[in-house]
Amino acid sequence: xxxxxxxxxxxxxxxxxxxxxxxxxxxxxxxxxxxxxxxxxxxxxxxxxxxxxxxxxxxxxxxxxxxxxxxxxxxxxxxxxxxxxxxxxxxxxxxxxxxxxxxxxxxxxxxxxxxxxxxxxxxxxxxxxxxxxxxxxxxxxxxxxxxxxxxxxxxxx
Amino acid sequence: xxxxxxxxxxxxxxxxxxxxxxxxxxxxxxxxxxxxxxxxxxxxxxxxxxxxxxxxxxxxxxxxxxxxxxxxxxxxxxxxxxxxxxxxxxxxxxxxxxxxxxxxxxxxxxxxxxxxxxxxxxxxxxxxxxxxxxxxxxxxxxxxxxxxxxxxxxxxxxxxxxxxxxxxxxxxxxxxxxxxxxxxxxxxxxxxxxxxxxxxxxxxxxxxxxxxxxxx
Numbered sequence: 181x182x183x184x185x186x187x188x189x190x191x192x193x194x195x196x197x198x199x200x201x202x203x204x205x206x207x208x209x210x211x212x213x214x215x216x217x218x219x220x221x222x223x224x225x226x227x228x229x230x231x232x233x234x235x236x237x238x239x240x241x242x243x244x245x246x247x248x249x250x251x252x253x254x255x256x257x258x259x260x261x262x263x264x265x266x267x268x269x270x271x272x273x274x275x276x277x278x279x280x281x282x283x284x285x286x287x288x289x290x291x292x293x294x295x296x297x298x299x300x301x302x303x304x305x306x307x308x309x310x311x312x313x314x315x316x317x318x319x320x321x322x323x324x325x326x327x328x329x330x331x332x333x334x335x336x337x
Numbered sequence: 338x339x340x341x342x343x344x345x346x347x348x349x350x351x352x353x354x355x356x357x358x359x360x361x362x363x364x365x366x367x368x369x370x371x372x373x374x375x376x377x378x379x380x381x382x383x384x385x386x387x388x389x390x391x392x393x394x395x396x397x398x399x400x401x402x403x404x405x406x407x408x409x410x411x412x413x414x415x416x417x418x419x420x421x422x423x424x425x426x427x428x429x430x431x432x433x434x435x436x437x438x439x440x441x442x443x444x445x446x447x448x449x450x451x452x453x454x455x456x457x458x459x460x461x462x463x464x465x466x467x468x469x470x471x472x473x474x475x476x477x478x479x480x481x482x483x484x485x486x487x488x489x490x491x492x493x494x495x496x497x498x499x500x501x502x503x504x505x506x507x508x509x510x511x512x513x514x515x516x517x518x519x520x521x522x523x524x525x526x527x528x529x530x531x532x533x534x535x536x537x538x539x540x541x542x543x544x545x546x547x548x549x550x551x552x553x
Binding site: 220221222227233234235236239240241244285286287289290293294301304305306307308309 | 432433434435436444445446447448450451452454455458460462463464
């Protein structure tokens, strides 16, 4: 039995320590906002926060998450009002939406570490998140908007 | 007669005294030597530095072997000339173009450990792992890519370019966790051109014979 802290709640997980964290989140805990994309850390759809870092949960073993804080898209904000979520809605970023949870979780780490990112900072931070619909320009615009909301204190980060 | 005996006894006593002093000195000397020898670092140094005899021919020959390993994909891919690590036997730029960052561990949502786990991930084309996965830091990039044998040899022994390593640290670096990871690269990846034992032998030979740089 492995104890996890996910979105500020404690879960006791009965699974092999080698199980990918993504499987645990989706199949054991029922948090299906985090998506399976490639399964080999190549696409970014499965990004969650592990002690504040944007790890790829498809290759992160359950054992690595033990004793650490896991945050999924469901736990990013209490009322879906993180500046990124507001900006995403404002600019209607999503097309099919499959990659967006991972995109937002990666962008959240960027904005936590860099309050006013340049286009280059955004490219550097988001280069590992693939969008098959090609919403990259809207993603970049939304990150700038979220950054602005965050700086103005209108966000809930 | 009595006086003679007395003198002989005195002589005998003096001799004994000298013998005892001699023996004691010997014992103290042995103890001192033992204490010195038991000093951990000195023992390690003696083992690691069997001969510090300068020999440019042997040294250069050993470095040529070392060079083939350092220029292999398993070593060079994390010692790129730019700020993006390399991948594959053809040393192409790492997909997703992750950046070195200040500490060599990536930036923002693109930090090495986000994908590279403490151990290799199973399967082909999955991220290899190590608990300390990183590139050299931005202020000491330790570039291998594009270096000639001479350039690389000189760089490796320059503390201003090698991560502030002295001879002892350079020797120890042969067994560094990330260096060893080159010989456990995960499925489907080519190993360096010789075993780690052979590499270490060549590395130590190069260093212990004077760390000479090849002519070119």
